[in-house]
Amino acid sequence: MNVSMPATIENPEKKTQPDKDMTAAVVSVDNVCKSFGNMKVLDGVSLSISHGETLAVLGRSGTGKSVLLRLIIGLVNPDSGSISVNGNNFAGLALDQLGEIRKKMGFLFQQSALYDSLSIAENVAFPLEHHRSSMSKAEHDERVKQLLDEVGMNGDSTKMPSEISGGMKKRVGLARALALEPEILLLDEPTAGLDPISSDEIDDLVLKLQRERKMASIIVTHDLHSARKISNRIALLNKGKVVIEGSFDNLQQSEIAFVKEFLRLS
Amino acid sequence: MFPSSLVYSVISVMGPIITGLMVSGRVGAGIGAQLASMKVTEQIDAIEASAINPYRLLAATRILACILMMPLLTLAADASGLLAGWFAQTLVEPLSIHQFITSGFQGATFNAFLPPTFKTMAYGLIIGLVSCFEGMRTVGGAEGVGRAATNSVVLSSLFVILADVVLVKLILVFFT
Structure with a gap:
């Protein structure tokens, strides 16, 4: 069984604890079930995450990892159970009320979901134009430049999404997700479909942002290497349930057959 | 005799309905396909995730544009x-x-x-509503986009013809 990872991927800074008492859960998922037709995707999932913490959600394809993120940001409603963000329960909220909660969240989509009729800079400026209308055009431009600088994309700001690669799209998607300075960052497969070098660059970028901004992050991924590198805690999903939740060491020490198999094959 | 018959038939009947059907085909398909494409590539979800109401941003603006432009296009058709x-x-x-x-x-x-010209605002409402609805509820990738565009044209044309039947009757009752 090959579960040991190279020592170089351990990042000591991710272990840094938040510098103030922020142990209250910013995202709380309580006994959530979700089905699509006859297929039960999530079956009583409970998770929570605190300020400054990074949770990686791992699991096989189709186990509901992306659905979990979509539930957390309110794009999908749970069949049962509850989801709350900063103590606000999503149940029964109107779209505008939900919007106020979403302003505190950034979401990186699996396929980046960049607006294909807008340039890279316009994509990043989009949330600012709608929610920071008090800012002047010059301030918007400066903020967009700063965000694109952070993700290393400033040289391509006038390009269209169709003119850039998958890794670059992820970077722009990340810049857009960070535009409103969210407290919670949700990343759906940030390294999926990327070569190892681009994946590592994205991981480093996420780590850098976490260090600088102290956000709570939930990262859905298949990539155990990436999960170990950027998260404090890992939750492993199988058949719509959380099989195990804890540190990477907890996973390694687990005697659960699925966990052993997942680690062996990753 | 011919000019007055022509003016009456074009302005009262042919202009509005032909404009309605042409806009259903051209604009309805465009709105349906564009929104459907945005839906299947998660761009509408991205708008929603950015705390922006996609119905207000994408649908309301298109419906309003259809309502306002229909009488002007009808005048051009006339x-x-x-x-x-x-x-x-x-x-x-x-x-x-x-x-x-x-x-x-x-x-x-x-x-x-005037009533036949301004009744086309109702056609605009129908075309906008049907096309936005079809576009924004699309599922199923490229096939879904094609289906949304087709449904937008077929349903909005059908509803425009049905609305015309009702509106012609109402105009006859209230304006003649």
């Missing part, structure tokens, strides 16, 4: 119809355009022409 009518008339019996318009609009009142 003008084209009348010009073509005058051209056909001059092939048979030479007539100046001034004479054609004077004789065509003789005895015409605003009541006869």
Whole structure:
């Protein structure tokens, strides 16, 4: 069984604890079930995450990892159970009320979901134009430049999404997700479909942002290497349930057959 | 006799309904396909995730544009119809355009022409609503986009024809 990872991927800074008492859960998922037709995707999932913490959600394809993120940001409603963000329960909220909660969240989509009729800079400026209308055009431009600088994309700001690669799209998607300075960052497969070098660059970028901004992050991924590198805690999903939740060491020490198999094959 | 019949038929009947059907085909398909494409590539979800109401941003603006533009497009269609009518008339019996318009609009009142022109705002509402609904509820990738575009055209054309039947009757009752 090959579960040991190279020592170089351990990042000591991710272990840094938040510098103030922020142990209250910013995202709380309580006994959530979700089905699509006859297929039960999530079956009583409970998770929570605190300020400054990074949770990686791992699991096989189709186990509901992306659905979990979509539930957390309110794009999908749970069949049962509850989801709350900063103590606000999503149940029964109107779209505008939900919007106020979403302003505190950034979401990186699996396929980046960049607006294909807008340039890279316009994509990043989009949330600012709608929610920071008090800012002047010059301030918007400066903020967009700063965000694109952070993700290393400033040289391509006038390009269209169709003119850039998958890794670059992820970077722009990340810049857009960070535009409103969210407290919670949700990343759906940030390294999926990327070569190892681009994946590592994205991981480093996420780590850098976490260090600088102290956000709570939930990262859905298949990539155990990436999960170990950027998260404090890992939750492993199988058949719509959380099989195990804890540190990477907890996973390694687990005697659960699925966990052993997942680690062996990753 | 011919100019006045032509003016009446173009402005009261043919102009509005042909404009409605053309806009259903051209704009309805465009709105349906564009929104469907945004839906399947998660761009609409991205708008929602950015705390922006996608219905207000994408649907309301398109519906309003359809409502406002329909009467203007109808006037353009009316003008084209009348010009073509005058051209056909001059092939048979030479007539100046001034004479054609004077004789065509003789005895015409605003009541006869304004309601048919402004009823097209209802067509705009129908085309906008149907196309946005079809586009924003799309599922199923490229096939879904094609289906949304087709449904937008077919359903909005159908509803435009049905609305025309009702509105013509209402105009006859209230404005003549």
